[in-house]
Amino acid sequence: MSFQDLSSDIRASAPDLRGRLLANQDLSGLTWFRVGGPAQILFTPADDEDLAYLLSKLPEEIPVTVIGLGSNLIVRDGGIPGVVVRLGGKAFGEIKLETGDRLRAGTAVPDVKVARAAADASLEGLAFYRGIPGSIGGALRMNAGAHGGETTDVLVEARGVTRKGEIVTLSHAQMGFTYRNSAASTRDIIFTSALFQGRPGDQTLIQAEMDRVTQAREAAQPIKERTGGSTFKNPEGGKAWKLIDAAGCRGLRVGGAQVSEMHCNFLINTGGATAADVEGLGEEVRRRVKENSGFELQWEIKRLGVAA
Secondary structure, three states: OOOOOOHHHHHHHOOOOOOEEEEEEEOHHHOOOOOOOEEEEEEEOOOHHHHHHHHHHOOOOOOEEEEOOOOOEEEOOOOEEEEEEEOOOHHHOOEEEEOOOEEEEEOOOEHHHHHHHHHHOOEEOOHHHHHOOOEHHHHHHHOOEEOOEEHHHOEEEEEEEEOOOOEEEEEHHHHOEEOOEEHHHHOOEEEEEEEEEOEEOOHHHHHHHHHHHHHHHHHHOOOOOEEOOOOEOOOOOOOHHHHHHHOOOOOOEEOOEEEOOOOOOOEEEOOOOOHHHHHHHHHHHHHHHHHHHOOOOOEOOEEEOOOO
């Protein structure tokens, strides 16, 4: 499937744009599942101001979607209409230490790099990011957490750009964090950087904690497969993987997609899966769990775009 090419119209309305603008760009290679269709327009801004400039000039009827590392994401086979923003490069990929045991990171920075930078600076509190396969942008929107820590525990503030092109800073309170979500995820803000609060610690002990997280993840999760991380949120009073296992879904397949034998809350692309296979498998798992236990699992993985 291909979309109408909007690139000429966009450049005409935003002639001073400095970032890269590509029409009908395949997104499957940017997702960890390796599935999905194209972006009508894929935009990689040069910096915050470039992103703000585009958004201020873009007609309101053109939808805007932001993607990060593609780890916790299904792009549907028909692709994503409108403008897809993917942050990258030095402007969104830097980590800086600040006074008061604080660390600032661009939202394109992988979570694991933030954990490593904090460890190198002997800062406790951010080692849990070693176990999260994503970027800081996704962590902000989803209140990402693992191994006893969550983004809400360490965030001071987040900087971003609104759909109207305004550069804003949101405090921790304004983020409205809840379990694997934030109130900010419902607002038209593209986050560009975040400020985290650490605390002084022993570098050797911090590194040992990161090693423990790494070993636990490698032992329990299919991290070498084409997967999107944890598929469903843990419902109140239950563990998603246990409910999935009890419903007989371990190893269940739809086309080229399969429920992991290693960890039931992971879906994997065994080779040749479509986005429809992966999402369809997830919906079948939800149906069986509901039928077996009464629990209605909620997706943790984000699903974007239109069907083929």
